[in-house]
Amino acid sequence: MNDIQTTYLSFTEVCLQTGVAEETIIEIIEQGIVEPVGTSRGEWRFSPAMVLLTRKAVRLHDDLDVDWPGIALAIELLEKLDQLRQENRHLKQRLGRFMSG
Numbered sequence: 001m002n003d004i005q006t007t008y009l010s011f012t013e014v015c016l017q018t019g020v021a022e023e024t025i026i027e028i029i030e031q032g033i034v035e036p037v038g039t040s041r042g043e044w045r046f047s048p049a050m051v052l053l054t055r056k057a058v059r060l061h062d063d064l065d066v067d068w069p070g071i072a073l074a075i076e077l078l079e080k081l082d083q084l085r086q087e088n089r090h091l092k093q094r095l096g097r098f099m100s101g
Contacts, residue, residue, distance in 0.1 A: 008037065008045035018054050025054065031072040033057050 015022055026041075028034055036044035036053050046054075057071050066074065 008047055009051060010098070011041050011044045012038070014046045014051055014054065017051060018058065019068065020054065020058055027068050028057050029053055031068045033068075033072050033075055 008010075009017065010073065011022070015025055018025075020040065029036065029044075031060040032058075036046045036050060038044040053075070055076060057068075058066055060066065060071050061068065064074075
């Protein structure tokens, strides 16, 4: 049986995989951009989605030269936009079935 924790990465592994400094990862965590499992750096575990989100945050920070609180807000708004787009697609599909029926 597969244990879901096998897909989680440690703090050090996230730093190595993303090429991001420890201090930057800590700032990303402090801003609430990612929320690893665990209470301390030695216990933190990151899902693959958190690693992708970390990369996205760093890219936005580097490309737009926005501070970390701004990046946290931007990511929150981008996630909300994606959610609204999905809801819109779903509603259009339902409406399409209703209109053609």
